[in-house]
Amino acid sequence: MTLEMGFKISHLQSMLLFAVLISIAFGFLGRRRPIERVKYIVWSLFLFLLIGVGIGWAMYPFSR
């Protein structure tokens, strides 16, 4: 049996999904205590989004 799929996701949604999933994995692998994991996940997610949006704006002058 094969499963046919097709996700239509925007750039921002893709970046958000990527950042959330990787941050969760890093948080669980890198920290042991639950509160430290949550802090690490939130901080990592913030940095992912900040750097992603920052690079996006940095490329803006060259987009046209």
Place this chain on the structure above:
Amino acid sequence: MADETAASTAPPQDSRSEAVAFVIGVAGWLVPGLGHALMKMWGRAVACFLTVGMLVILGAGMRGNVFTSTGNDAFDSLGYLADLGAGTFYLMARSLETHGADVSHAGGDYGTRFLATAGILNLLAALHAYEAARGRKA
């Protein structure tokens, strides 16, 4: 000389625990999270399984490129190695992509990155499980 003597007279328990750690690392590579589950690190096991699984499902659903061993250039080969890192989930990605890859739009390109990231993330988790089994990480 002293080091060689120490190495040759290493207790058999060390080599056995090293073998167990290797098996745990390979298990973690084959099935994401299994290495941690064998060591009863349930939170990490579930997190690895779900994040790698989600990345593979999303990547295949976005019609990312699942590289094969018959690549044309070095980048294809590197992509294949990265994808293989997902272990058995690599086979799942191939079976999910019934219509093949479509990287003519941004979604397919993102999907390719998702699949490669799933593999690299799983390799990282398997290495973590291996090191934890050796007692080097908590």
